[in-house]
Amino acid sequence: MNSLSSIWTWMRHEWQLELRQKAGIQGAILYVLVSLVVAYQAVGEIQESEVWVGLLWIVLLFSIVNSSSRSFASDSPGRKILLYFWLQPGQLILARMLYQMAFNLVSGCLGFAVFCLLMGLPGGHLPVLLVLVAVGSSAAAALGTFMAAVASVSGNGPGLSAILGLPLMVPTLMAAAKGSLFALQGGLAQAWMYVGMLLLLNLLAVALGYLLFPYLWRE
Amino acid sequence: MPNLNVIRLLFLLTCLPMPLFASLPADTLVDLNRLNGGIRSFQVGNCDTTLFEVSSKGVVLCKGNIPASARPYRIDIKSQTAEGVYVDNRIELWQNEQHRTVYVEANVIEMATGMRKDGKIWVVIAVVFVLFAAVLGYLLFLQKKIAALENKSGQ
Amino acid sequence: MKTYLKITAVAAMFWVIPMAFLGEVSVQPILHETIRNLYWHVTMWFSMFILLLASVVHGIAYLRHNNPIRDEKSLALTQVALLYGCIGIVTGMIWARFTWDTFWTKDPQLNGAAITILAYLAYMVLRASIPDARKRAEISAVYGIFAFVLMVVLIVVLPRMQDVDSLHPGKGGNPGFGNYKDLKNDMRLVFYPAILAWTLLGFWLANLSFRIQHLTRISHAQP
Numbered sequence: 001m002n003s004l005s006s007i008w009t010w011m012r013h014e015w016q017l018e019l020r021q022k023a024g025i026q027g028a029i030l031y032v033l034v035s036l037v038v039a040y041q042a043v044g045e046i047q048e049s050e051v052w053v054g055l056l057w058i059v060l061l062f063s064i065v066n067s068s069s070r071s072f073a074s075d076s077p078g079r080k081i082l083l084y085f086w087l088q089p090g091q092l093i094l095a096r097m098l099y100q101m102a103f104n105l106v107s108g109c110l111g112f113a114v115f116c117l118l119m120g121l122p123g124g125h126l127p128v129l130l131v132l133v134a135v136g137s138s139a140a141a142a143l144g145t146f147m148a149a150v151a152s153v154s155g156n157g158p159g160l161s162a163i164l165g166l167p168l169m170v171p172t173l174m175a176a177a178k179g180s181l182f183a184l185q186g187g188l189a190q191a192w193m194y195v196g197m198l199l200l201l202n203l204l205a206v207a208l209g210y211l212l213f214p215y216l217w218r219e
Numbered sequence: 220m221p222n223l224n225v226i227r228l229l230f231l232l233t234c235l236p237m238p239l240f241a242s243l244p245a246d247t248l249v250d251l252n253r254l255n256g257g258i259r260s261f262q263v264g265n266c267d268t269t270l271f272e273v274s275s276k277g278v279v280l281c282k283g284n285i286p287a288s289a290r291p292y293r294i295d296i297k298s299q300t301a302e303g304v305y306v307d308n309r310i311e312l313w314q315n316e317q318h319r320t321v322y323v324e325a326n327v328i329e330m331a332t333g334m335r336k337d338g339k340i341w342v343v344i345a346v347v348f349v350l351f352a353a354v355l356g357y358l359l360f361l362q363k364k365i366a367a368l369e370n371k372s373g374q
Numbered sequence: 375m376k377t378y379l380k381i382t383a384v385a386a387m388f389w390v391i392p393m394a395f396l397g398e399v400s401v402q403p404i405l406h407e408t409i410r411n412l413y414w415h416v417t418m419w420f421s422m423f424i425l426l427l428a429s430v431v432h433g434i435a436y437l438r439h440n441n442p443i444r445d446e447k448s449l450a451l452t453q454v455a456l457l458y459g460c461i462g463i464v465t466g467m468i469w470a471r472f473t474w475d476t477f478w479t480k481d482p483q484l485n486g487a488a489i490t491i492l493a494y495l496a497y498m499v500l501r502a503s504i505p506d507a508r509k510r511a512e513i514s515a516v517y518g519i520f521a522f523v524l525m526v527v528l529i530v531v532l533p534r535m536q537d538v539d540s541l542h543p544g545k546g547g548n549p550g551f552g553n554y555k556d557l558k559n560d561m562r563l564v565f566y567p568a569i570l571a572w573t574l575l576g577f578w579l580a581n582l583s584f585r586i587q588h589l590t591r592i593s594h595a596q597p
Contacts, residue, residue, distance in 0.1 A: 146520070154504045154513050164500060167493035168520060171528040174485070178535075193535065201527070208523060212516045215437050297403065307403035328401050344392050351387060358578065365585050372592060 003091055010087060010095035011102075018103075024070070028103075032063045032111040036118055045120040049184040052122055056115055057136075057177050060108050061169070064137055067107065068100050068144030069161040072152035089217035093149065093209050100145045101138035101202075108137030124184035128191045132183060135198040136176030140169050142205035146213070153216045172201050248321055249310055251277035255325060257301045264295035285314040291322070305330070375581045383574035386567045393564045400561060404473055411469045412561065413568045418462040419487070421572035425455040425580070426494075430522045433515035443588075445511035448518065449501070450584035452494060454576045459491045481542045482533035489528060493521045 018024040039055055046052040075083070083092060112133045147165035154160065179194025248271070251258050258277050266273065271294055272280045279294060291311040298306050305328040313320045394413045402409055429451035436444035466484070467477045478484065500517055504510040 150500070150513055150517055154500065154509065160500065160503060163496050164517065167489050167496055168524045170485075170489045171524055171532060174482075174528075174532060197531075197535065204523065204527075208520055212519060215512055215516055218512065295403075297401070305401040326403070328403055328406060330401060330407050340395055344395050347391050347395075351391060355384060358582070361582055365582060365589070368589055369585065372589065 003088070006087060007091050007095045007098070010091065011099045014096065014099045021074070024067075027070075028063055028067045028107050029110075031066050032059065032107065033114070035059045035062055036111070036114055040118045043119070047120075047122050049122055049124075049181055052119060053177050053180045053184065055119070056112065056133075056180065057173055059115065060111055060133070060137060061140065061173060063107060063111060064104050064140045065144055065162055065165065065169075067104060068141045069148045069151070069165070071096050071100050071145050072148040073161075075152060084217070089214040090210050092217070093146070093213035094206070096149075097142050097145045097206055097209055100141045104137045104141035105134050108133050122184060123186070125186075125188055125191070128183040128188060128195070129180060131195055132176055132179045132191065132198070135195055135202060136172060136179075139172045139176075139198050139202040139205060142202060142209065143169050143172065146205065146209040149209075149213060149216060172198065175201065246281045247278055248281050248312065249279040249323055251279070251296065251298055251308065254308070254323060255298055255300050255306050258298040258306075259301050259303070261296050261298035264297060266294045266296075267292065279310060281312075285312070285319070287314050297328070375578055379574055380578055383571050383578060386571035386574070390564055390568045390571055394568075397561075397564055408469060408473055411465065413564055415462060415465040415469055417565065417568040417572050418458050418465065420569045421576050422455045422458040422462060424569075424573045425451050425458065425576045426522055426525075428577070429455065430519055433518045436511055436515045440508075442507065442511060445515065446588055446591075447580070447584050448515065450580040450587065451577075452497060452518065453583060454580045456491065456494050456498070457579075458572070458576060459487070459494070463487060463491065479542070483529065483542055486525075486529040486533065490525045493525060497521060 036059060039059065043051070043055065046055065087095070109130060112130065144161070144165050147168065148161040150164055151159075151161035175194050175197045179191045179198070182188075182194065183191040251261060261273070261277050263273050270282060270285055270292065272282055273294075273296060274280060277296075277298065279296070285292065291313050294310040294312075296308045296310070298308060300306060307326045307328050309324045309326075311322040311324075390413060394410050399407075399409050429448045432444045432448035432451065435441070436448065466487075470479065471477050497514060497517055501510055501514050504513060
């Protein structure tokens with residue numbers, strides 16, 4: 001299909017742009033590592049599940065917000081005009097959202113791995129946790145991307161995208177944190193229920209973004 | 220005026236049915252009728268229905284074996300006595316290897332019927348009415364003013 | 375706004391105010407007589423929800439036809455909804471102080487309510503940060519839709535997913551207010567008129583607010 005292939009092409013293009021900008025991937029890795037190291041120095045190995053879950057999701061949130069808010073911020077006005085003519089708005093937002101979701105999925109899982117390495121894993125079922133981290137990060141990333149789009153169209157930059165994005169990311173984070181808590185404390189059935197919830201939130205974010213972005217892009 | 224009435228009873232039940240409860244079903248924990256001077260009706264709140272059952276006459280029964288646990292099992296029942304007073308009953312049950320222990324606590328739920336009986340409640344209602352009338356008056360005043368402005372700007 | 379709706383609002387309030395104090399209510403432990411706050415605090419949240427729904431409807435209508443009046447109405451409704459939300463939180467805190475001995479507690483619905491207020495404050499910030507009227511209208515309509523959908527998830531869906539150990543009615547073994555139909559009374563006879571009254575009053579307030587803002591804008595536009 002023509003639109004699918006153009007989405008895929010654009011996603012590959014985003015990836016190449018990201019590789020070219022040194023600030024991109026290295027910045028994300030640096031954010032995750034630095035926050036983890038600081039947390040480790042302060043707290044050491046964590047035994048209580050609630051503290052573990054809270055810290056994990058704060059660190060992940062930090063890195064997701066940072067990387068997703070950069071997705072629309074680096075568009076110069078010239079590039080915006082170019083994009084306006086090249087791609088349909090739905091394709092653009094899907095490409096950017098899917099790219100950010102994939103990127104944050106991977107970076108979230110890597111961050112989770114380093115977190116487990118440093119802070120230990122107080123019990124818990126590893127596959128479920130991994131799935132929760134993956135789906136949760138991608139849901140939050142989809143929301144963050146859309147809020148970055150809103151902020152860039154309004155012309156006020158990445159600070160606004162954080163203000164807009166964080167309240168809306170709260171349901172995702174709450175679901176992810178509750179699910180992780182259940183996963184650590186042995187309630188596997190409930191944890192899988194939260195995975196389902198996060199998948200729904202993911203779909204909701206992508207669907208709403210796809211439907212609403214054309215109105216934003218008219219500007 | 221109903222005064223606060225806290226009853227604490229301690230029953231020691233062994234596994235054998237006591238002759239005291241000969242007229243009641245075996246494995247009775249608590250008979251609310253004996254506790255509150257006779258009840259007219261009751262409403263079961265929190266209760267684990269796999270372990271306990273509250274019969275239609277206000278008798279709390281225990282179904283089968285209760286596992287030994289460090290935490291007491293809790294049953295909340297709200298009952299209305301024959302005089303119409305509401306009582307909140309909390310029944311706590313411990314089970315260990317030797318015996319079962321049942322604590323019952325009953326609190327009368329106070330409502331402000333006194334204030335209503337004295338007629339003081341009308342003062343409260345009147346005050347709220349006055350406040351609402353003031354807000355309403357302001358809304359109507361604003362509405363007239365806006366309508367006048369709209370007419371003026373429309374011409 | 376139609377006059378009969380305003381009369382209905384006033385009439386409903388005239389019914390609710392005396393009945394809230396005189397009517398028979400369900401007798402519940404912990405709550406005792408404060409259960410009457412149900413008619414004020416909970417009805418606020420329901421009304422806020424309806425007002426936000428109306429705001430989103432106006433937002434969607436704006437996106438389809440680009441009529442700026444729709445955007446102004448959407449803004450006025452959101453402002454009144456924010457006011458109701460703040461009143462809801464304050465009345466909730468007062469209620470909690472007297473029944474649970476604390477102003478706030480860790481409960482999903484309380485969290486959801488607070489985050490909703492935050493999200494709509496962010497909406498106000500967003501509106502304030504865009505000087506161009508047309509752009510502002512488009513962007514806030516889009517954000518309003520997003521915020522509403524996610525808030526529905528936050529307040530309605532998430533708290534039901536698990537039974538938390540909380541004192542808030544409906545959780546941890548406390549009977550939810552759907553179970554307050556006691557032996558003789560029916561609190562719904564006062565509850566539903568109260569929701570009607572607050573919602574219609576909210577629409578009236580939003581209507582007045584919208585007209586004032588509209589007039590101000592027109593008078594500033596003309597030299």
